[in-house]
Amino acid sequence: MNQKHMQGCIVGINWGSSNFRAYLIDADAKVVDAMEAPAGIAGLDRDGMIRHMASVAVRWPGVTHVYACGMIGSNIGWIDAGYVECPVALGGLAQGLRETRIGEVEVLVVPGLACRRTRDNASDIMRGEETELFGLLVSRRLPQSGIVALPGTHTKWVRMDGGRVREFSTAMSGEIFDRLTAAGLLASIVDGPAHASPAFFDGVRAGVRRDAGLGTLLFGARAAVIRGDIKRSEGASYLRGLLIGSEVADARALFPELAEASIPLVGSGTVCALYAAALSHLDIDSHAVESREAIARGFAEMHALRLGSPA
Missing domain, CATH: 3.30.420.310 (2-keto-3-deoxy-galactonokinase, C-terminal domain)
Incomplete structure (x- = not known):
């Protein structure tokens, strides 16, 4: 892919415990190229993280806006990006972005979400799912209020309230x-x-x-x-x-x-x-709910908020 086709694009990375997934996202929040590797944070030292980020820069040279969510922002990742307390809307999440540099690449790391549930007063946390959730909300594939389930390795049950994540259970x-x-x-x-x-x-x-x-x-x-x-x-x-x-x-x-x-x-x-x-x-x-490009929409919306214009 030449640099002309990459104009206006951003890179969004979902870097979890087990896998590394990077997406080239165009101005319409569509994934136009992707790379994936079984290179999760749990199995990498800092040099390994630098090598994988360098591979992103080689594949998509000239893209200056790089975002990353997931375990890369945890206490076992590159930088602890902390957690934004619920209830929170997309704007509050975007305000919590943490700037860092991984090797030669400047990266904005998405914080996780934390809550204390109303019914049992227990704490819970999430990383990575928040970007997907807000992407689905913006694309109107989820209701602004109600319960959403994200089945997986660590299944999340999330209460949405007026477009905000109110609380959740894992x-x-x-x-x-x-x-x-x-x-x-x-x-x-x-x-x-x-x-x-x-x-x-x-x-x-x-x-x-x-x-x-x-x-x-x-x-x-x-x-x-x-x-x-x-x-x-x-x-x-x-x-x-x-x-x-x-x-x-x-x-x-x-x-x-x-x-x-x-x-x-x-x-x-x-x-x-x-x-x-x-x-x-x-x-x-x-x-x-179809969610294939939800995380890309989430990254695109955070980027637009950071620039001060809705995507």
Whole structure:
């Protein structure tokens, strides 16, 4: 791509714990080029971060506005960009941008969001999702008020209020599933991927009922497979359902209005489909939201606010 085609473009980088994703974003907030590598912050030292940022400058020379969100701004990243306290709108997030230099590249790092929830007075934090959320809001793919779910490794349940992030809750269901089925006792009862089967819905109901604590229920899944109550081929489905069901029970307790609305689901299609099936089984409506270029829109809007003109 020549420099003429890059005029007016910015670079937005979503740099998480496991992956590095960089986007060349044009004046219409469209992604015109991208690069990706399994080079997350958790596996890089500072020299490694410099090398990856240098590769961005080589690929897109002459682009002077570079933004980055995610774990690059955490206490294990390049610079701790801190957190903006909720409730917050996009303008408040943009005001918290932190200037830094990674090697030879000047970068504006997006802060995370922090909240203290109304119902249980507990603290929570997010990094990376805030840029995607505001991108979806600006593109009118999310309601200005209501509950939004972002299923993934660390699923977020977010309460929006008048275009602001009011508060949110994080569940580590995805990471727990990945780790428990990769090694240890529960790995021995898993054969194949999770799907929305009768065993999955059995797990959802067990997770919601909470006849015992989650730790007890998880080991109970092993016992059920060993004793033949659940087929090994359904082990992953039952475990996934158990974790999602427990998570939905938490979300309903924290955000009672969840039961009365259609919940936007933002994330991987496969994972969102499992959440949609679980929610439907619990008589909660949901719908998938296209989010492919949402993070680009979020970066573009922050850039426009910084320049003083809406994108």
